[in-house]
Amino acid sequence: MEERQPNVADVARAAGVSLGTVSNVLNNPAKVTPRTRSKVEAAIAALGFVRNGTARSLAAGTSRTLAFLVEDLTNTFFLDLAKGAEEAAQAANLNIVLANADSREDKQRSYLDLFEEERVAGILLAPRQDLLDQVAPLRYRGVRVVVLNAHPPGDVCSVETDNVRGGYLAAQHLIAGGCRRLLFAGAHRFPAVVDRLQGTRRAVAETGGEVTLEVMTTDGVTADDGYEVATVIHSRSDQDRPDGVIAGADLLALGLVQATLVRGRLRVPEDLSVIGYDNNREAWSSLVPLTTMDQAGVQMGRSAAELIIDELRNPREHEHRRIVMEPILVPKSSTRPLVGDPAPPATPARWLPEHAPGQA
Structure with a gap:
């Protein structure tokens, strides 16, 4: 049989005090004299007592x-979200537990349950x-939820x-750098990618036909997909x-750039300018540092925690x-600088200033 874990009553007996005194030591130590507190703490240490946080929460309501449940921790954007949320939670004297759904429906549902x-x-x-259909039932049952990204x-x-x-x-950045034949590459099963394409189309339309746009649909947004685009x-x-x-x-941009450099026929950015999205740390080691769009992940996570x-x-x-x-926009060496502008940095940026959120 499994050995029973010591409880509050065991601590009270070992210390020779009441249950209420043990509770005060755990929750309101200022109410207990130093001598009595030392006796209770010694009993806790001797017995190996660990407070049952779940029972305490149920009792107190x-x-x-x-x-914090994220889609995919292989993308460091989600780590930035978690970092910002943790900062806000700690400031409010709350704890955060982090879980990774691995982009799987069953894992997300299991963690939410x-x-x-x-x-x-x-x-x-x-x-x-x-x-997102898994959110509505939670809200209906009174669970507090904030959705990110x-x-x-x-x-x-x-x-x-x-x-x-x-x-x-x-797209505006590439156009201002002299690009006239643009290609948008990404997986259309991701709504965020579809939104980015919509914005690209708008920028191209504003040129009145001076710039063309081709759209290439990929299976995903990994480095392997970038190799295929290359x-x-x-x-x-x-x-x-x-x-x-x-x-x-x-990561798609990274695969494209690396494959282009290996083939050697085209130069980045002189012949082919490439811009990515997310400011993913996994792409910081690119031989040609990637221009990217940063999503202010730390601030997003902080704002979400503040809402909840x-x-x-x-x-x-x-x-x-x-x-x-x-x-x-985080300009680096994979795109051409604007006419008259200094060249982008030759090494990946490791820091960005904080940006205040906008509201819609």
Whole structure:
């Protein structure tokens, strides 16, 4: 049989005090004399007593833990979200537990069920867009949820990047650098990528036909997908190939740049300018540092945690809000500098200033 874990009653017997005294030592130590507190703490240490946080939360009707479930931790953008959320949670004297769904429906559902069963104070969710149907039942049962990096349905707080704006700024940057034959590459099953394409189309349309746009749909947004895009580009003549590429994500851009350098026929950025999206640290080691669009992930995570903390503290006055962050262009060596501008940095930037969120 499993050995029973010591409980509060065992501590009280070992210390020769009441249950109430043990409770005060655990929760309100200032109410207990130093001598009595030392006796109780010695009994706790001798027995190996560990407080049952779940039972405590159920008894008090509250929890000091927020859960953060992200789509895919291989993308460091989600680590930035978690970092910002942790900063806000710690400032509010709350804890955060982090879980990775690996872009899998079953893992996301399993974690959401677990967090609800454990009665966490609230859930921060950065999901796949097509799995947002799992949010409404939670809200119906009274679970506090804030959605990040997706368009949530119904009455729920959310924080996301203006991806249409990001695609627009990325295309504008290439056009200002002299590119006239643009290619947009990305997986259309991701709504964020579709939004970035919409912004790209808008920037191209504003040139009145001076700039052309080709769209290439990929299976995903990985480095392997970038290699495939490079194969197509290198199979064309100089007159038919693009001179600027907007990649749906940094890893796709990384694969494209690395494959281009290996083949050696085209130079980046002189013959082919490439811009990515996310400011993913996994792409910082690119031989040609990647120009990218940063999504201010730390600020997004901080804002999301602040929303859920406000709902915790002011449940009656709290109003659900949608916060939209402005994407930030981070120019590096994979795109041509603007005419008259200095060359972009030759090494990847490791720091960005904080940016205040915009609201929509």
